[in-house]
Amino acid sequence: MAGDDSRGIDQTPTWAVSVLCAIIIIISIALEKILHKVGTWLTDRHKKALYEALEKIKAELMILGFISLILVFSQYYIADICIPTHVANTMLPCPLKDEKGKGDSGNRRLLWYERRILAGDKKPECKEGHVSLISVKGLHQIHILIFFLAVFHVIYSAITMALGRLKIRGWKQWEDETSSHNYEFSYDPSRFRLSHETSFVRAHTSFWTRIPLFFYIGCFFRQFFRSVSKSDYMTLRHGFISVHLAPGSKFNFQRYIKRSLEDDYKTVVGVSPVIWGSFVVFLLLNVHGWQALFWASLIPLIIVLAVGTQLQAILTKMAFEITDRNAVVQGIPLVQGSDKYFWFGRPQLLLQLIQFALFQNAFQITYFWWCLYEEFYSCFYEKLEFLIAKIIIGDIVLFLCSYITLPLYALVAQVP
Template structure:
């Protein structure tokens, strides 16, 4: 790179400059996406089928290409904007030794004197001016965007694979519901004391009756007994009994949970403006001496452990409610389905927290891989190699815990809400109901769907947060 200002790397670029450029890239990309969506809706309303298909081809272009294109445009301007050297040397991710070296390189690389003119950035180095963000730093940002696109796909695929693997283990319990032994042991005409049923007995010990101890037990229960057979069978029975499926129906609850997980996965794969904002904040406060990489890496495990504890506590509350309502139960105890068990009565808030955790955790792991590839393990970003090992170990653990434990528990417990999801029906039936709802809205004048709809969709889960 000729000229000092054009040669500053990302490790010598202020975090506020990186965060600003990323914010501009994200805003422009989101506006383009929103604009394409509105154009597509207009074509659809006008019945321009060919234009809708053509627009669909444009949308098929990977988001990373859009980000890279926008980054190129932003890079051309960022490299030409001059800022004072004092501002350019604040909030750097590298220690002071690296900062001094960067200043020397900016002032004297390629034999350029302090009073020389930077041929690319157009900044008077002799007057203490540097580029807002150098062309080389923009190039490294391109690499980071590429890493983010590729590894986000791999990360989300691993999340789905682990979640499906956990739910697949419940298939044997579902098969058991069709056996004669199951029908005999859970005969609806058979009366039992509520506290003698497996579900109530497992969740109404002395520790579960005291609120403080209940949360402690729930915290550890997510690691060892995340979903037990009695939990699955009881919630399955409660769901089938309360929803309009018929008590004696041969409903495959395990397949329904799997479809529900796939429905929630649509939300998890997407990246909302709130998540992009959290990523920009992370880049902004990534300053040397603040140990940001380590402290921010603790946020995902804290959130996911709190969510897992909450979900386990909900299962316990349902068992306690059965014991309080009934001394004797007939057949399998029926759990009470209600949204009031969840924070603010919104199951979608739990899904948002899981989504936020997976995004933040994946972002930190991808950021580590990008630093390793671009600067090496011994770069200035890694102030302590021990903290690096701890961050990676925490990230991998959170990925496994969230994907294999917390997300499947949510897919099961969220069925205990006040409204069932549209995945209770197969794909064709769900499409037919959706089309019927759209037609009904048009007949009423095109208003939005009623808030009292019996179905909950991924969009509602997202907005419910």
């Protein structure tokens, strides 16, 4: 068996080589055709933003593929780099093992890994007291991690967009109501009302919200229960149309928000150098005993909750401004948005934080499945409660960010 494993391509049947190459080529061409068809479908339906998002995903997959090729070509050159053993034994992600493993299970794992080494039988030669910087086996495992990143990036991006569009689709019935007679009667522009009696102001203001602590506590919890109410949608719609269109214009605001979500999605699916840097920092800090896997999974959750709270705070501040500006309003209250409501006066910063949170969460989920595949879960997840908490947190962040926070941002960011 050892002799079979070490055979080169010159000792491999031509039918085996040709069949394997044919299968790989067919799969690659099929994937390319599918992506091309999707791009054509988006272009035909004038989904420019989604088409650009698809091009970004394809570019990122190309980067990951290029990294993979570099690893394949340079794996033995990297393995030939030798470092002292005492240096190689520092900052390990799992407890240090002896070379023989632990009992029969250790031997089985070593044999299992040997069968999965990419190719060749060349072994690095290091002098006594030195080992390879990264072994060929370790480079192969990194290679598998990159493959997992590519696959899960596509899946995660699709889920994110699907949940966001599902949320905005629920606003269609509110948009349809704007063409009914009941809407014209309920929101008659000639009607005068006290500002504090309007649905939007009443939903966002109270005595307690005037107190800073309770103000943010209320905004924090509102994102879970009523992230976007009917009065929110109608008021923001009225504010947008009053500024950008002539009075009485028939405008499908829900469709406009859907296109805005697609524009935001184009940004969210991108991976900036800063985000790639966070990926490297995580790999550096994933040291045994530091519980980096668990703490890193909390970062996206904290970011998403903070951004959602801030977006709700913006709606509440708009409601306060209406009551402070006018005691009586005509028709629907007119909201006046401003960049001053956003952190550092930069609305785009919230979108960048959403992008960072989604990538980090996607990477954490990818890393979990990679550990499961490589059978690393026994040392990376020594405590079952950490493993369960990580899975739950990852699912919560995906749902919150895609179904609640991102659509809410697409709506609030349109306020003039």
